[in-house]
Amino acid sequence: TPHHANGGLYKTDAIAVHVNSQDFLQRSSKINRTTEQLADWLKDREEVASIYYPKYTCPDAYNAVLNDSRTYNGKHVAG
Numbered sequence: 001t002p003h004h005a006n007g008g009l010y011k012t013d014a015i016a017v018h019v020n021s022q023d024f025l026q027r028s029s030k031i032n033r034t035t036e037q038l039a040d041w042l043k044d045r046e047e048v049a050s051i052y053y054p055k056y057t058c059p060d061a062y063n064a065v066l067n068d069s070r071t072y073n074g075k076h077v078a079g
Contacts, residue, residue, distance in 0.1 A: 009017075039053040054062040 035053070036055065039051050039055060042048045043051045043056065
């Protein structure tokens, strides 16, 4: 039908994915920074028993996938 693209994706869904992907790098960079700040803050809280964040659970792998701006290079951190 005219509403489907290859793979069964509706045309309007494809448009939404395209529009939402335009600023993906900026949004993901902000999310990475904010998440690290939150993890750092929570780590020092007495009320928090454990932080499951790669920076603390597997720092070597975490640091291996960071780029110069301290954001992920799109690689997965093995943990």
